[in-house]
Amino acid sequence: xxxxxxFSLLLVFVVLGATAGIVGAAxxxxxxxxxxxxxxxxxxxxxxxxxxxVARGKVFPxxxxxxxxxxxxxxxxxxxxxxxxxxAEAHILKGKPPGTGKPKPSQxxxxxxxxxxxxxxxxxxxxxxxxxxxxxxAILDTGIDYDHPDLAANLAWGVSVLRGKVSTNxxxxxxxxxxxxxxxxxxxxLNNDIGVVGVASAVEIYAVRVLDASGRGSYSDIIxxxxxxxxxxxxxxDSDGDGIIVGDLxxxxxxxxxxxxxxxxxxxxxxxxxxxxxxxxxxxxAASGNDGASSPSYPAAYPEVIAVGxxxxxxxxxxxxxxxxxxxxxxVDILSTYPNDSYETLQGTSMATPHVSGVVALIQxxxxxxxxxxxxxxxxxxxxxxxxxxxxxSTADDHGSPGWDADYGYxxxxxxxxxxxxxx
Numbered sequence: 060x061x062x063x064x065x066f067s068l069l070l071v072f073v074v075l076g077a078t079a080g081i082v083g084a085a086x087x088x089x090x091x092x093x094x095x096x097x098x099x100x101x102x103x104x105x106x107x108x109x110x111x112x113v114a115r116g117k118v119f120p121x122x123x124x125x126x127x128x129x130x131x132x133x134x135x136x137x138x139x140x141x142x143x144x145x146x147a148e149a150h151i152l153k154g155k156p157p158g159t160g161k162p163k164p165s166q167x168x169x170x171x172x173x174x175x176x177x178x179x180x181x182x183x184x185x186x187x188x189x190x191x192x193x194x195x196x197a198i199l200d201t202g203i204d205y206d207h208p209d210l211a212a213n214l215a216w217g218v219s220v221l222r223g224k225v226s227t228n229x230x231x232x233x234x235x236x237x238x239x240x241x242x243x244x245x246x247x248x249l250n251n252d253i254g255v256v257g258v259a260s261a262v263e264i265y266a267v268r269v270l271d272a273s274g275r276g277s278y279s280d281i282i283x284x285x286x287x288x289x290x291x292x293x294x295x296x297d298s299d300g301d302g303i304i305v306g307d308l309x310x311x312x313x314x315x316x317x318x319x320x321x322x323x324x325x326x327x328x329x330x331x332x333x334x335x336x337x338x339x340x341x342x343x344x345a346a347s348g349n350d351g352a353s354s355p356s357y358p359a360a361y362p363e364v365i366a367v368g369x370x371x372x373x374x375x376x377x378x379x380x381x382x383x384x385x386x387x388x389x390x391v392d393i394l395s396t397y398p399n400d401s402y403e404t405l406q407g408t409s410m411a412t413p414h415v416s417g418v419v420a421l422i423q424x425x426x427x428x429x430x431x432x433x434x435x436x437x438x439x440x441x442x443x444x445x446x447x448x449x450x451x452x453s454t455a456d457d458h459g460s461p462g463w464d465a466d467y468g469y470x471x472x473x474x475x476x477x478x479x480x481x482x483x
Contacts, residue, residue, distance in 0.1 A: 100139025114223035174389030189259030197288035197313035200239030244396030258417025306433030319409035321356030
């Protein structure tokens with residue numbers, strides 16, 4: 060999550076339809092819910108209760124619907140309903156939307172941001188820069204400046220799922236906030252002669268817009284975003300029917316999902332989506348949060364997710380970076396791409412997260428290029444080199460107490476050592 064002198068990103072989850080507390084405000088007639096279903100569910104049960112269906116899961120067994128509050132309890136008893144949960148809203152409390160109508164700036168000469176140097180990414184590029192023909196990183200965020208000269212060549216696909224509507228129209232996934240474009244640059248800004256360079260400068264990225272121009276989104280939209288990352292541009296989960304979607308040339312599911320977002324609410328349907336993506340072999344990376352809390356926010360708090368904390372140029376953990384993380388990465392004064400073909404310096408666990416997502420892309424690209432397959436995700440306790448998480452843990456620069464500690468996790472990630480381990 061971005062927390063910086065330009066803007067502080069804090070995702071606060073509130074039940075949609077809750078009382079606004081404004082005198083004279085019109086009463087909310089319907090609330091949005093996430094319905095987990097089984098094969099016996101019939102959407103007519105929603106319509107019969109005066110509701111409407113907003114979206115249906117293609118991979119996940121969910122229906123997103125709006126109903127009168129009084130109908131919720133009755134819906135829980137409908138045939139085929141496993142669970143009904145109130146949707147939640149996420150929003151940025153403060154932000155700096157990019158300027159509109161301004162002339163596009165001339166491009167500065169390329170520099171390597173200090174965070175890219177710190178994790179020794181340039182030392183890995185002689186082995187791989189992320190190019191593989193199969194590895195894609197899905198960035199679930201505010202969208203992307205899709206024609207940015209430092210990003211456009213690596214943008215393989217864009218999609219928006221705002222308010223339950225799936226759209227691949229570029230105007231719908233255009234970044235009008237700045238956060239998503241900044242994250243994308245740290246993952247995959249081109250290694251050219253302008254601006255900056257990303258951790259994996261040749262990896263393909265999917266821009267999956269789950270937050271609007273003000274930074275607001277919902278759990279249901281994030282779930283649909285995860286689903287789109289699994290389906291990929293062709294919209295088919297397993298086109299060749301071999302049961303393998305990650306690291307498969309015949310399928311275009313993302314191998315990495317990067318989420319620089321989070322909140323305090325634990326919604327089971329959200330966790331179920333995370334679990335399913337993890338079981339397919341997708342490596343999921345998320346920001347731990349900027350609250351100075353003793354534990355990560357969600358989804359980073361889920362055991363299937365790699366929770367990332369932030370460090371500064373002195374390898375210190377800022378007070379605001381949530382503890383209890385799995386690994387750490389540079390997250391203070393990070394220069395990266397920004398809308399209107401520009402560049403901006405931001406800070407936060409949002410900025411640390413794409414460093415780790417980029418390293419994961421390098422690991423998988425290196426392994427795939429040598430062995431023709433990707434590594435399994437692994438678990439929080441792994442220390443070997445036969446899983447992605449094990450490689451991240453065993454090759455990180457250990458800071459704080461020896462081994463894992465709450466401040467740094469297993470340490471600050473090292474791209475060079477991780478890539479070497481992936482091909483050894």
